[in-house]
Amino acid sequence: MRITTSFRVIGLAVLAAAAVPLAANALQQQAPAAQGENARLLPLQGGQNFRDLGGYRTRTGRTVRWGMLYRSGSMHFLTRADFDYLAKRGIRTVCDFRSTSERSTEPVAWPAGKAPRVLADDYVMDTAALAPRPDRPPSAAEAKATMTALYPQLLKQFNGQYRRMFGELLAGRAPLAFNCTAGKDRTGVAAALILTALDVPRETVIQDYLLTNRYFDPRKAVQADDQASQAWRKLPMDVLKAYMAADRAYIEAVFAVMDRHRGGAAGYLNDALGLSPAKLAQLRKAYTR
Template sequence: MTIRKLIIAGALAFTASGAALAWQAAPQSPAVQEAHSRLLPLQGGQNFRDLGGYRTRDGRTVRWGVLFRSGAMNGLMPTDFAYLGKLGIRTVCDFRSTQERNAAPVRWPGNMTPKILADDYRMDMAGLDFSNAAGWTGEQARAAMASSYPRILEQFNGQYRRMFEQLLAGHVPLAFNCSAGKDRTGVAAALILTALDVPRETVVEDYLLSNRYFDPKKAVVGDGAAMQAWSKLPPQVLQALTGVDRSYIEAVFRVIDAHPGGAKGYLRDRLGLGRTELARLRQRYTE
């Protein structure tokens, strides 16, 4: 089985007998000092975080309890659903592929199922070729991941636009997720925080929190052959593939900054967020 097939199968984790990664904690800047309360207390949650509390450039604060980012929710327990029910989550934007959703279905209790938005597509790891990953260095793996991020930005543009449409319509609290809650979800969170005028470095720090809160032991893995192939990857390559690095999200910001008009132009032209829409988002989701 190729490494590409392994990852498509959802194996964004170590094998059960593999060594754990030495995760790098995100910087303890004022922007993320409240990170301990940012992670939701869910027994079966995966990287499930509140985007509230971040300061914007004009001194406002992103509202708590309305914008949530997460990994796959298939591990949620009855007590977790009860907790989320108290939060009143109305909308979930699930960025996972058809195969990922089928492999790890989420069974919300019938009386509290939110509106779930998802597209049917086949995951291609943003065009990455992992056939030679076993021979990569950590630097090569990080470079490969960084090169894939601009394609994530493009491939999921339609789903990101739809997410913003839900936010503009006030269909919140809203949660958005992929499998690990770090790549597709990380780009989505960066776009939301940028639209809310949160400083760039704060956005990057929120992105890097996945190194602390993504739990590979909770990830859906493939069959025995897939797990065996995954276990043969060098530790530095595993860390690059299952973690996050600022170079990944900076590759997204290079695309955004190069757009005519920079971030404002990108939000307007690619996501339908002109001056009026941005003002509405900031009025609704900052205080």
């Protein structure tokens, strides 16, 4: 089932627990057998940066449950075997942060009877401010400055979708996955918000964000034959990396917004996302142990 609402986003944009199924209950009781951070990456043939947020320790000594919260890039290339694997994990809800055109270009063909509840908004993404100019390619420093300025805007532009994501979690409609195209920018901010709400230490949240650099090849984001992708491919690798990679400064720009808010991160979560102390306690009870 797909649920969409329509609106238009203007400005910089991105490139690139009740009633839980038995299968998910079993998965979230134990960590994967694999060791290290590679345990987070799901073994999917067509997966794009698809990983589990479980296992992180909170500041109070609790642990984020495995098999309940997933972050991902585009799911367009998932195979039938991948869909079978995800069905066994019991994913009930998918929050797809991609634009209307992104979803049209790379649709996700969930098999009949195995489709989760998909939440997506119809909106137009303006990438003009990010697109490289053929007459004056940006330097790596300029590209990094552009991306650092972008991230605080994501908090505003996708506030409605982030609020709805938390609404799904509070309603117990998990396991839940959320994604964009690369699984880096819109998804990275969403993951940071979730982990912060669950009281995971900030440095741990930042390290989770940086894992994208291990699991996402920026060259894959510009493989299309369209004119825009050709322009991106002409950029020096250090400039392309500044746009496409996960950089600590980008996610720290999000935390800077939260820190400047009255009441800090807790005040931001309450005022911007409607997460009162009672709702935060509910989330932590449901998604940590």
